[in-house]
Amino acid sequence: DIVMTQSPDSLAVSLGERATINCKSSQSVLYNSNSKNYLTWYQQKPGQPPKLLIYWASTRESGVPDRFSGSGSGTDFTLTISSLQAEDVAVYYCQQYFSTPFTFGQGTKLEIK
Amino acid sequence: QVQLQESGPGLVKPSETLSLTCPVSGGSINNYYWSWIRQPPGKGLEWIGYIYYSGNTNYNPSLKSRVTISVDTSKNQFSLKLNSVTAADTAVYYCARHGGGGESLAWLDPWGQGTLVTVSS
Numbered sequence: 178d179i180v181m182t183q184s185p186d187s188l189a190v191s192l193g194e195r196a197t198i199n200c201k202s203s204q205s206v207l208y209n210s211n212s213k214n215y216l217t218w219y220q221q222k223p224g225q226p227p228k229l230l231i232y233w234a235s236t237r238e239s240g241v242p243d244r245f246s247g248s249g250s251g252t253d254f255t256l257t258i259s260s261l262q263a264e265d266v267a268v269y270y271c272q273q274y275f276s277t278p279f280t281f282g283q284g285t286k287l288e289i290k
Numbered sequence: 291q292v293q294l295q296e297s298g299p300g301l302v303k304p305s306e307t308l309s310l311t312c313p314v315s316g317g318s319i320n321n322y323y324w325s326w327i328r329q330p331p332g333k334g335l336e337w338i339g340y341i342y343y344s345g346n347t348n349y350n351p352s353l354k355s356r357v358t359i360s361v362d363t364s365k366n367q368f369s370l371k372l373n374s375v376t377a378a379d380t381a382v383y384y385c386a387r388h389g390g391g392g393e394s395l396a397w398l399d400p401w402g403q404g405t406l407v408t409v410s411s
Contacts, residue, residue, distance in 0.1 A: 178351075215396070217396075217397040217398075219398075225403075226384055226386075226401035226402065226403055226404050227335065227384075227398070227401060228401075229389070229397055229398070229399040232389065232390075232396065232397040238399070270334070270335060272335075272397070272398070274388075274395060274396050274397060277337075277340075277348050277350075278337055278350040278351060278352070279325075279337040280337065281334055281335040281336070281337070282334075283334050284334050284335075
């Protein structure tokens, strides 16, 4: 199984400041034949299902604000929120779809400082 | 716009079988992969398994011996059965479609709202 490890487990950031969440996979999720990273990011608010934010590691889903961005390749990835808004308080998960069993990071809880 | 909504009993007794259904509305179940995911209260997400509309399945090895996922294309829905449940199977269960276009096993979107299943006598 590919183990996904997020850091930090929790994060408090002031409104308008940058938030950075890291995700590391135990093996590469870069598929060499198409140069795509099989990595996605979700946002989950209390009582709601996860919401897709980013796929292919850096492609923003339609309708997701452009303050959200994804970067990285191979085994190391980052989700960045450039200017934190109150509505961004949530738990964020990375997930690999490179191979089964599909696996998620443990989640990063983002709060307002 | 495709919508999913899990349905089934909210309470299951230990050693019995958990059964959930996920009807798909606003689109066809054909030509897509569909998954079940669960989330114990206050914890993270665990992928249970997927099914293709043709019936091909793949399960998480951690649950493989107890899980069956099936599809009914005539009813445009797919289902989950988990047998010999224990308290450790208490969780919110989600169904979801794999994105990336038809016949693609990529990210999960959309998701159902989730249903809490409690295992208790």
